[in-house]
Amino acid sequence: MPRPIQATLDSNALRHNLAQIKASTPDALVWAVVKANAYGHGIERVFDALRSADGFALLDLAEAERVRQLGWRGPILLLEGAFETRDLEMCSRLNLWHVVHSEAQIDMLAVHKTHQPHRVFLKMNTGMNRLGFAPQAFRAAWTRLNALPQVDEISLMSHFSDADGDKGIGAAMTLFHQFTHDLSGERSLCNSAACLRHAKALAVRADWVRPGIALYGSSPDFPQHSAQDWGLKPVMSLNADIVAVQHLQAGDTVGYGSSFVADRAMRIGVVSCGYADGYPRIAPTGTPVCVDGHPSRTVGRVSMDMITVDITDLPHANVGSEVTLWGMPQKSKVSAQSPYGVAIDEVAQAAGTVGYELMCALAARVPVVVKD
Numbered sequence: 149m150p151r152p153i154q155a156t157l158d159s160n161a162l163r164h165n166l167a168q169i170k171a172s173t174p175d176a177l178v179w180a181v182v183k184a185n186a187y188g189h190g191i192e193r194v195f196d197a198l199r200s201a202d203g204f205a206l207l208d209l210a211e212a213e214r215v216r217q218l219g220w221r222g223p224i225l226l227l228e229g230a231f232e233t234r235d236l237e238m239c240s241r242l243n244l245w246h247v248v249h250s251e252a253q254i255d256m257l258a259v260h261k262t263h264q265p266h267r268v269f270l271k272m273n274t275g276m277n278r279l280g281f282a283p284q285a286f287r288a289a290w291t292r293l294n295a296l297p298q299v300d301e302i303s304l305m306s307h308f309s310d311a312d313g314d315k316g317i318g319a320a321m322t323l324f325h326q327f328t329h330d331l332s333g334e335r336s337l338c339n340s341a342a343c344l345r346h347a348k349a350l351a352v353r354a355d356w357v358r359p360g361i362a363l364y365g366s367s368p369d370f371p372q373h374s375a376q377d378w379g380l381k382p383v384m385s386l387n388a389d390i391v392a393v394q395h396l397q398a399g400d401t402v403g404y405g406s407s408f409v410a411d412r413a414m415r416i417g418v419v420s421c422g423y424a425d426g427y428p429r430i431a432p433t434g435t436p437v438c439v440d441g442h443p444s445r446t447v448g449r450v451s452m453d454m455i456t457v458d459i460t461d462l463p464h465a466n467v468g469s470e471v472t473l474w475g476m477p478q479k480s481k482v483s484a485q486s487p488y489g490v491a492i493d494e495v496a497q498a499a500g501t502v503g504y505e506l507m508c509a510l511a512a513r514v515p516v517v518v519k520d
């Protein structure tokens with residue numbers, strides 16, 4: 149028997165989340181962001197459910213090639229553009245649109261030989277300070293690009309540093325508007341947080357939005373809003389079985405380092421999921437799980453192949469019980485106390501990280517089933 153652990157991807161949840169995003173920005177075209185192998189879900193596994201997006205955005209040429217191999221003839225955007233001149237040959241061959249964020253990338257384009265000019269997204273740095281031209285340098289970059297025979301239409305983009313937080317997007321949007329208002333071209337600004345939190349109050353056009361995390365059903369601004377608050381459904385569920393049960397007396401300990409000490413008699417379920425499956429090792433005692441759909445918590449340290457959960461108050465739980473690490477139970481019914489299963493955002497919060505990181509870290513050894 150294969151090890152009893154499984155990730156399940158819910159295609160209907162993906163479709164639903166894409167529709168939610170579209171409803172939040174009804175006039176915009178949608179780039180479905182599928183970088184990092186679709187945030188750990190697998191590009192091939194999500195492609196069908198995301199087909200009604202207007203394009204796919206990613207940053208790896210090999211991933212762009214995979215999207216073309218799936219039969220996608222529509223737009224594909226390389227979010228970081230070319231890393232070296234050779235990459236532009238792939239862009240020409242696969243008809244990829246690409247970001248231009250630096251003078252070096254304009255230099256590469258200027259010497260690139262292509263029959264078909266490229267669609268480019270010129271990126272402004274509005275405060276993130278990772279990629280993009282300074283607002284004051286933006287027009288010169290646009291003018292330089294616009295003069296190149298290798299360049300077709302130029303779209304204008306930026307990426308917000310604070311769409312999910314208190315600072316918001318006001319200052320970034322003002323900068324963007326100030327330095328682009330008289331330039332022609334489509335605009336692309338919004339990630340998931342901006343789509344959900346700010347789309348209604350956007351001072352500049354949103355021709356293309358770029359949602360990622362919301363498609364996969366995690367909240368971009370947890371804990372301020374949960375996925376349910378935004379009407380998003382979890383796409384990835386991680387479930388594993390209890391493979392052994394331990395009975396503890398007060399004073400007994402659990403796991404490496406004896407970090408958990410029982411203060412009473414307890415029943416402990418040993419679950420076939422560990423950090424080698426992508427469950428965060430740093431998740432402390434008390435991280436939420438469901439056992440046969442009922443809420444419980446982890447106890448003791450996460451080890452490579454196992455975690456331990458408290459089943460003292462769940463007398464029916466036993467070897468073979470289904471433990472939901474995040475997402476929805478698959479074999480058991482959800483209980484009234486946890487109708488939404490285990491929010492990946494809550495597990496991430498307990499581990500001091502975000503849902504993005506947990507999804508991306510799902511290990512290759514975990515079998516994945518796609519539910520239609």
Ligand SMILES: *Cc1c(COP(=O)(O)O)cnc(C)c1O
Nearest residue numbers: 181227307339340358359360361
């Ligand atoms: C990853 C990324 C996005 C998507 O961000 P989410 O927070 O997942 O919605 C959008 N734009 C750019 C440039 C990105 O790199």
